[in-house]
Amino acid sequence: MSVEKIGELVGVAFIFAGAIASVISAFGLLRLPDIYTRSHAATKSSTLAVLLTLSGTFIYFLLGEQFVSVRVLLGIVFVFLTAPVAGHLIVRAAYRSKVKLADISVEDALYDVLHKEEDEKKDGAGRS
Amino acid sequence: MPAAQLLLNIFIAFLWMLLMDEDELNFTTFLAGFLVGIGIIFFMHRFFGTQFYLRRFISIVKLIFIFASELTQSSIIVLKQILSPKLNIEPGIFKYETVLKSDVEVTMLSMLLTLTPGSVVMEVAPEGTTLYIHAMDVKQSKASLISQLKNFEKAIMEVTR
Numbered sequence: 001m002s003v004e005k006i007g008e009l010v011g012v013a014f015i016f017a018g019a020i021a022s023v024i025s026a027f028g029l030l031r032l033p034d035i036y037t038r039s040h041a042a043t044k045s046s047t048l049a050v051l052l053t054l055s056g057t058f059i060y061f062l063l064g065e066q067f068v069s070v071r072v073l074l075g076i077v078f079v080f081l082t083a084p085v086a087g088h089l090i091v092r093a094a095y096r097s098k099v100k101l102a103d104i105s106v107e108d109a110l111y112d113v114l115h116k117e118e119d120e121k122k123d124g125a126g127r128s
Numbered sequence: 129m130p131a132a133q134l135l136l137n138i139f140i141a142f143l144w145m146l147l148m149d150e151d152e153l154n155f156t157t158f159l160a161g162f163l164v165g166i167g168i169i170f171f172m173h174r175f176f177g178t179q180f181y182l183r184r185f186i187s188i189v190k191l192i193f194i195f196a197s198e199l200t201q202s203s204i205i206v207l208k209q210i211l212s213p214k215l216n217i218e219p220g221i222f223k224y225e226t227v228l229k230s231d232v233e234v235t236m237l238s239m240l241l242t243l244t245p246g247s248v249v250m251e252v253a254p255e256g257t258t259l260y261i262h263a264m265d266v267k268q269s270k271a272s273l274i275s276q277l278k279n280f281e282k283a284i285m286e287v288t289r
Contacts, residue, residue: 021207028210036248036262037219041210044245048203084242091248091262107220107266113253 007063014056022049033102035094043087050079133169133181140165187286194283198244198276206245206264220266221250224259224274228281231256233288240280247273 028041054076061067101108144161145153166182173180180186209217228234234256238249241261246269251260263273 024207040264084239088242088249091250105220106218109221109223
């Protein structure tokens with residue numbers, strides 16, 4: 001088997017795995033109960049999907065056509081830089097605008113902290 | 129001094145390129161010489177009394193590998209949870225005190241953690257050392273999450289210190 005053929009097969013396998021991962025994360029988006037758990041499915045599984053798809057493309061072009069595609073690598077880097085920031089901000093904004101956790105949630109360490117902060121703010125506003 | 133090591137490395141590469149005595153100066157020969165120089169300096173750096181100047185680079189590569197393995201492991205867990213016919217997860221928010229100090233380190237840690245499936249950093253306390261993390265399944269995966277955090281912390285400290 002030639003190198004081109006192997007590169008093609010490996011690349012296709014990576015892209016296929018990425019496609020499966022993104023389908024599963026779409027299922028997760030539909031099935032999970034609240035915004036916090038959904039954000040896991042939406043932002044995280046899709047980072048894996050993007051990583052697999054783009055590295056599959058990279059391998060395909062590298063071995064199949066001897067073409068080093070720097071743009072694909074840059075795509076991975078930028079997705080990995082922006083995805084966590086977006087996920088963090090969506091979840092933080094949701095919590096700050098009092099979106100409730102799903103009923104199956106068992107622990108909420110943040111509740112007391114934020115509510116104490118708010119009470120202090122209210123007190124401060126009352127005094128001034 | 130790291131700069132001295134870099135200069136020495138470039139010098140070795142030049143020497144290598146010139147001693148190869150080719151018809152023209154090739155960049156590939158220079159690169160090969162640079163790699164040989166890296167090898168030499170790696171084995172000799174203890175005589176300089178300074179740290180190896182590519183140490184930080186090596187630890188960045190190590191961090192990337194740790195991240196890749198954690199990413200695949202926790203992805204498999206999350207995908208399994210999504211695909212199980214009955215959703216038996218117990219999401220929740222827990223608190224984690226990190227040993228990392230500077231802003232860059234905490235940012236790196238929370239970024240890596242948010243990238244790995246099954247955990248999102250929701251809030252960073254104003255002091256910057258307490259993270260509030262939302263996890264997909266607190267009861268079962270808290271221990272593995274914390275060991276993952278410790279892994280990341282160790283790797284990040286190697287990079288920044």
